[in-house]
Each structure stands twice: as structure tokens, then as C-alpha cells.
Amino acid sequence: MPDFQSILEDIYQKLTNDDDKGEVASYIPELANVDPDAFGIYLQFINGEHYEVGQSQTPISIQSISKVLTLAMAIQMEGLNLWERIDVEPSGNPFNHLSLLEMENGVPRNPLINTGALVVADILVSQLKHPKEEFLQFVRDISNDQTINYDQKVFLSEQATGYRNFAAANLLKTFGNLHNDVDEVLDFYFHQCSISMSCAQLANAFYMFANRGKCIQGKLHLKKKYAKRINAIMLTCGFYDEAGEFAFEVGLPGKSGVGGGIIALLPNEFVISVWSPGLNEKGNSKLGMEALEMFTTQSNLSIF
């Protein structure tokens, strides 16, 4: 059994001394204010053990990581119907996603790109009476932490500058693949992206994906077969145009966000979350990717 605390500390040591920490996302003013040197890891095993290093308890903007959580909530309610409106193929596209959406007649490639997540958001807006409240409660429940909340400043910042998402939602509307009002869906979507969670909270929230649908409290939040399939989607689609690279270098299902967070997991074994705000040119946390590669190499734990 490897000494996981040593591995994490070794990664922390090496990477925090790296001169090139990537570029902090600046397209949302609120994200640009973060400390570029922040770095944290939280490692939670299914058997209950956990390890952490650095700023693993600092809240960060989860951004696109939220797409996995809305997908989980939607699939639990919609089941297979969901796949009539969204595909499950990697986008694998160097060009922007609106082109792809247009060429494929309004069916997003997968639920983890923006256009796909907008359709998922639309489903939740249709299905839930109080979408924002109920989704937040879902996140709190699976994380076993009632303090998790939306960050209003981040929400406003995204809403004021999210022209591309306005474009995407309107384009989905032209294809009949957005059933609710554009503004209502975007209000929900910008909220979900604005949730603040620490590495520790993220690891708790994603525990259920590594544990066949059961959260750390043992409660079933997601059918086993759905957990398995969302893991498959994370592996093939979780890292934008770098999904293949991540599978190749790290070998775990996972999801990144432009806030610099990454969550990854080995089914039946562990969940790991990393945070470092600087992004590489593909939009994933630069040191976060390196940390996970180091971790799977040193621990010899991966799905392949």
C-alpha cells in the first residue's frame, strides 16, 4: 500500500515550485481575482480514509464541474429519454461548439460541453418546481454539507458577459431543443456554474460516482447503472479537446472547470480533487492535470 500522504506532499512540493502555473481565466472578472499560487488536493477513499494537502478547504468556483451534477440529477429523473436530446460522443473538436451544434442539427455532442449542459439545465427547469433551490439542495445532500451555496458575484459576472452562452441557448431554441424560455434556462445555468465548493466538498459530492451511486453517508442518490455511465461520459468527454490526453496520461474519469478545479475518480476505489487556478491552453488546470498524472503514476492506480 503506497503512502498516500507522502505522495500528495511530494506532488505539492514539486508543483508549487513550478514557474509556469498557466493562466488564470480572465473572461469573468470575478474569476480573475483568485490567487494564482493557490494549490490544494483532497483524496477520499471509498473505505473512508482521506488525505489532503494545501488549500483543500478553500472554496472555489466549480464552474463546469457542475455539469456532472446536473446531469446526475437529470438522468435520475429522465432516464434514457435524456439521450433523445443529447448524444454521448466526444466532441473532439478544435473548433467551437456552436459550429458542431449547427452541423448536427441541434443535438449537442455530449452533456459535458456547454450546449449539452444547457439542454440538461432546460430539463431540470422543466422538471423542477424551484429549479435553483432544488438543485442546490441536491448538491448539499450528496455532499452532506448544508453550507454549500451559489456565489452571487460570480453569477452576475457570468450573466453580464456570457454572450456565447446566450448565442448557444438561442441556437438550441432554433432547433427546438430548448423547451423553456432562454433567459430562464440561462439564469439556472449561470447559477449552477457559480456554486462555490472546496476540494474537500467536491470530493464528498463525487463520492457517489465512485461508490455505485451511494454518497458517503450510504444513501443511494443515483442508480448504479447511471453512475457507471456518467463515469464513462466523464472519461470520454470530461476535458474538452483534451479528453483523450487525460485518458492517455491519467487514465481516470474526471471533469475540469475553468475555476481551476478538477475532480477525478477510480470506481470502487477513490475520488480525488485538485485545485490550481492557472489553466493550460486547452482550458484545463495546468498543475491540476500534472498533479493527477503524477498521482496515478506514483500510486499505480488507474482504470487501464
Added chain:
Amino acid sequence: MPDFQSILEDIYQKLTNDDDKGEVASYIPELANVDPDAFGIYLQFINGEHYEVGQSQTPISIQSISKVLTLAMAIQMEGLNLWERIDVEPSGNPFNHLSLLEMENGVPRNPLINTGALVVADILVSQLKHPKEEFLQFVRDISNDQTINYDQKVFLSEQATGYRNFAAANLLKTFGNLHNDVDEVLDFYFHQCSISMSCAQLANAFYMFANRGKCIQGKLHLKKKYAKRINAIMLTCGFYDEAGEFAFEVGLPGKSGVGGGIIALLPNEFVISVWSPGLNEKGNSKLGMEALEMFTTQSNLSIF
């Protein structure tokens, strides 16, 4: 000298008996209400002679034909600066224009596709104190007809269903190629498309393009060099994906609109406008295209 009245009547006779009149545009409820059998032609020579047949005095929704008129007004004010924000190449694209815009970093292919016309609209909104009023006045002036007006019902119909234009405007905004508020630009754009003009009024409005910038009253509204260049743009870009076909079959600069109108002209010779509401699969008036082909063949008048 051919007998132009006979030619027009012959065309009218043959085409109004055509069983396949194409499909009337239905995406805007207001456009779908038009009589599918309506057909009119108005032919105005630079020397003053004119000929007409059918419903040449019935007002129609000019739709995309308005793009040439906003371009004329914008180029007169902006001159060559305009081309820093819009290209002049044919789109020649079977796919939708948002893809192209995305792949070319927010610079529309030409001013006669929707995304290009939105940038032209944005320029007019920036340059004019009362954009809608001043543009309408410009159209009235070049047409020498103060009765021309916006059709409020068509405007509201387009605004309520124009998701693709909302998507396009927001996408332009992400590339920094829309300087004003999205809603303000679209309000102007939906208005310009909603203008009602008869074939006769259209022929008068476009007289200046065939007459080196001078309207039928002899007043210069457009520099000669700009008239020449807009003619070139109409020839290469005036008919969506059918521009080459139109140049090939008809051989005149022109512009179509989904209301079923087409305007075409031979520089220094004549302007001709045709109206038949049914569209072919490329979105141009089916009988209108055929009428113009018959006209240039029978009259032996074309630029080639």
C-alpha cells in the same frame, strides 16, 4: 430593340400557369399569410421607360433585400472602414452561417448574409442619432416615395421568433464585432427587414445602383465607386448558396428576400424587380428566379 412589354407578359403567362410555385416562407407567421399565386414584375430603364405586369404595385415584405440598402447607407458614412469588420467573399456554404462566423473569428463573410447585415446594422446604430427613423427616411428619399413604412406586425413576428438572429448577434458580441447592445441592434435589424415595398417602389429604390449612385430624381445618394462595388457584392453574394447559379443563369447583380421579392439590375441600363412568394429549396423566389432567367435570355441583356 425588343418589345419589353411583350416579354414581361409572356413571362407572366407562362409562370403563373406553373404548377410548382415553390413554398411560401412559414417561419414567420406574418409571411405565411400571403397569397401564393401573387406574381408581379416591374422593369425600370435608366432612360425613364418602364414596364410592369401583374401585382407590381402590391406591397411585399422586402426582408433581406433591405441589406443592400443598409449597406449603401453605411458605406456612404463609413467608407473603407467598413471592410475591417466585414469581408466581401461569397459564403458559398452549405452549412449555416454561425459555423462560418465562428471559424473565421467573428468576421462575417460578406454584408449580405445575416451576420454581415447585423454588423452593418450595428454601424448604423452607432452612427445615427435616430437609426430607425433616419434609415426609413433614406429609403423614402432614394425611392422618392414618402409613404413607404415599416410593417409592425411583421416586425413583431420576427422579433418573437428570431432565435437564430439572437444567436448570431450574441456570437458577434463574443468576438467584439458588435459594439452596441444586442437588443438594440436586433430591434433595428428586425425593423429594416419588415419594410413593405411594392415591386415598383423597389425598382425606384434600386435605380441608383444602376445609375452610378444617382436616384431617379437625379440626386446623388451614393458615390459612384460605392454603387459599382455594391453591384459586385450583389453579383457574388446576393443569393445565399445560389449566387453562382444566379450569375450563371441570369448574369445580373441582384438580391432576394424570403418575402419572395428579387431585385436585379444591369448597370447603366435598367432595374428589374420580381415578386412571387413561393421559394425554392435555397430560399430564393422560385418563379422569380425563372422570370429573371427568361427575361435576360429573351432580351439578351446581361453583364456577361
Added chain:
Amino acid sequence: MPDFQSILEDIYQKLTNDDDKGEVASYIPELANVDPDAFGIYLQFINGEHYEVGQSQTPISIQSISKVLTLAMAIQMEGLNLWERIDVEPSGNPFNHLSLLEMENGVPRNPLINTGALVVADILVSQLKHPKEEFLQFVRDISNDQTINYDQKVFLSEQATGYRNFAAANLLKTFGNLHNDVDEVLDFYFHQCSISMSCAQLANAFYMFANRGKCIQGKLHLKKKYAKRINAIMLTCGFYDEAGEFAFEVGLPGKSGVGGGIIALLPNEFVISVWSPGLNEKGNSKLGMEALEMFTTQSNLSIF
């Protein structure tokens, strides 16, 4: 422990009674001659146990499955240099691969699409003294079966009709990403695709990918880290535009060929090969895909 023989027989029973067996590939005359009702499965565990059903010993044309084997041979010789000429991202592309190659300046998306496999073939042609003989020997060695051979008729059939591959190789040449003569590389490539192997032989050949690089005889043919990475590539790129679907439905790394064969594996556990010649519309064996989905569902074995 599930009764694997029962599972295989149950799958055999259900699927061979399926009316819709897909379409046998007809683009190569030699492939079209196969019995459309043929069906076989071979399941080999790392611990030595094996199970089989149907025509598991009938030789089939392995076609694209060979791409994994050339990749293994090339990566063992070239190491990381390989990735300077080929990427590892899913192609995820509804359009044809030449477009993608052109848009990405001659760097194939991954080594399991045709263009990528041509670069791998080019590397072997450069590195090996007698490429065809040495590659065949490699396949025989890892399979522990010296009877495996090229099928000359299939080779000639592919060479005579492989215009798309001639196009691809010439296009790679324009980008400088094919170092040898086009005809020489294609001669090797058409040969590799023409190899005949039964399900049993395939399962033996791929044993090493499930066993950290060691073949069934215990000999190391591939570094452990390369086996792991090729598994990652199979998972994200092994099934053309259906890679995401396969990961989603089956959850195993694998590779299909137009001969109707599919190989899949669970690292450290087992290799499974299936053969049914009829293809679905994405070009993968229709019943083969269904068989693997049934197998992972019933056995509850997958990487997720």
C-alpha cells in the same frame, strides 16, 4: 462468480435469432463473400480460464483491429516520438477523416483512424528491414501461433479498390507526415489489414494488453506503461464515431474491424473477442456490439 459459459451461450442464443444482423461490408469484394449468419465469441481470462461459443475458431479478416497491433509494435520502438506525428484525441467526427486531417495540418487525430494508422505504417516501414515479414512475425509471437498469415486475396481486393487510402496517403505526403513512398506504405498497410485470425487467435494476441504487456506465455512484448496507454486510446478512439457509445454501453477498451470482429478487454481480468459480419450504420459489428453490452451487463465486469 458468474457462470461465464452460460452467459456466452445465452448471448449466442438470443443474438443468432435476431432478424436484423446488420449489413456485411461490401466495399471489398472479398469481404462480401462471408456468411452473414456466422457468430462466435472467445473469452480468455488472465488467470488462464477460457470460454467460447459459435464460430470462435473460424479465421476472419481482422482489418482495422490490426491498427492496435502495429501501434504496439511502433510505440515499443519509437516511444514518445510517435506522438509528434499523431495526436491521441477522439476524432468524434461525423465527416470524413480527410477533412479533419486537412484542417489539422496533417496530424491525424489518433492512431486508430485510417490516417493515423497510415503514419504508424510509415514508421514501421522506416524502422523495419523487412516490414511485412517482421510485423507478421510479431503478430505470430504475441499470439503464440505461427500459422497466422496474410490473406492474399483480401490484400489484392483492398489494393484494387482502396482509393480513399491512396487519397489519405497522398494527403499525408503533402503535409510531410509520410516519409516513405506512398505505394510502399500502402502495400504494407493493405497487408496488415488482410491478416486472417479467428476469435481465439485474436484473444491470444490481445492478452498482453490486459496483462500489462506480457503475452499468454509470460513474455513481455510491450512495456507496461505502453499497454496502459494503448488501452486508454482504445477506449476513447476504438470505435470510430461510436467510441463514446461503446464506452457508455459496454465500458471496456476495444477495437472493431469492418470484417465484423471486435476485441475488448478489462485490464488485469480478461480479453473477449466477438465476430458477427453484419455492421451497423457506424461500421461496427451490429451483433458484436450487442453481445459485448450483454456480456458486461450480465457479468457486471467493466472499468467503470
Added chain:
Amino acid sequence: MPDFQSILEDIYQKLTNDDDKGEVASYIPELANVDPDAFGIYLQFINGEHYEVGQSQTPISIQSISKVLTLAMAIQMEGLNLWERIDVEPSGNPFNHLSLLEMENGVPRNPLINTGALVVADILVSQLKHPKEEFLQFVRDISNDQTINYDQKVFLSEQATGYRNFAAANLLKTFGNLHNDVDEVLDFYFHQCSISMSCAQLANAFYMFANRGKCIQGKLHLKKKYAKRINAIMLTCGFYDEAGEFAFEVGLPGKSGVGGGIIALLPNEFVISVWSPGLNEKGNSKLGMEALEMFTTQSNLSIF
């Protein structure tokens, strides 16, 4: 009436003193050997007058200009059937033409891009008993000059390096849009591109397009309606991705070649040919484009 000789001399003076003459094409060794400072213009009026300046009698490699001549020969034989295999829309594409061909199922956008010209070449190979000899004779006849010939060195140079054309021809073959053997069609195609003609000879050869199909000797080589339509195609498709720009700046049908030649014409008025070997970034003669723009501006002669 302008003093045309003065205009030509003025253009010659200004442009030969231009420091930035563009880049001479280097992809074919034989083309790279040309004098980068060479410059010539030949202006032939339909009424018989002609003017010239600079190296207007020096033979140059006509390259893509030959596509108009093969098209003329093919359309005269095939008539409208031709358009079942080639479209007439501008390619307007920043990406390479193989992508477009693939996305449009093997029907080239127009006969003046490489893929379209290969289909035209295929038609001639099918229709003619001795394709190379008969096409050369056609060029000699319309030019009224029996000394015109293929340049064997240029031919060999193109054949040895023309991987992209090999790729294109093979791709056309996969779509069934190349009926003859790939090598036979390419042999013809590389020959047609290798023809050497001076500006004076080019102006004579293209006289018929400006004169309703009759050559300078008064002989009808092309039906009037075909001459008109080829002019339309030259206007919309004659300058790669710069067709719109050329129509916009120059306003004449024309065609360029990578040898630095450009031919342009005003129907019923004149033909003009220009040669300057340096190309702009779109692959058209840099000074050639400028010379034609200056000429139409100063002479006030254009179709618009």
C-alpha cells in the same frame, strides 16, 4: 476615349518600382526559377486594337488558367451534362478543397478549383481519342498560334510533387466522379497546367470569351451561351478565396494561375492579360491584381 498605351505605361512604371512584389511559387522547382521582376501586360480590344508593355511576349507557365480552356472544350462537347458532375458555386472556402469535396459527396464546387478541373480533365480523357494532342490543338487554334506547346520540365516537376492532386483524384474516384484511371487523368491534368504561353498568346486565346465565342479570326469555337456562362463562372470563381475581392476591386471576369499570370475580360470590349510572378498570400499574382485594379479604375471600364 482614354489613352490606353499611357495607362499601361503608367501602371508598368508604378508597379515595377514596388518593393513588395509577392512571393514566387516555389512548390514546383521549375516555377521557382523564373525572374521575380518580370512584368508584362497585353491588352486586346475586340475591335482589333491592341496595346502592350513589358515582357508581354515572354512565355509563362499558364497553370490554372488552363482550367478555363479545358472547361470550354468540355462544355462544347458535353453541354449541360457537365453540371451533373460539377457545381457552379464559389468555393468561398478558407479551408482546403478536399474537405469541401468530402462534405459535398464528391461533387466539386465549381470547375475552376482543382477538384473541379480534374473532373473536366476526366471528361476530356473520356471524350477525346488523343486527349493531350487534341487539347493542345484546340489551344493553338483558338489562339491562332501553332507554336504553343507543353513544357515538359514543368510537367515532370508537377507530376513528381503533385501529391495533393493525387489525393484529390483518388478521393473523386471513391465518390465515383472520376471515370478513367487516376494516373491517366493526372497525366492529362499535369500536361494542361504545363502549357507555356505569353501574355499576347493568352489574350488571343481568351478573345473568344469576350467575343461571344468567336476567336480573333472570326471562327466560332464556343456557343455564345457557353461563352456567357463561362464568363459568369470566372467572375464568381476565378480567384480562389479572393474571387469576391477581385469582383469588388476590379469588376471583370478573369482567371489567375500560380505562374503569376492573370487573364481578365470585359464582354464585347476587350481582353487583358498580366504577368508578374510574385504571388500574394491568396495565391494570385500580387502586382497582377494591382495592375488590373489600376486599369479598370483609370479606364473606367468594368461590368459594374
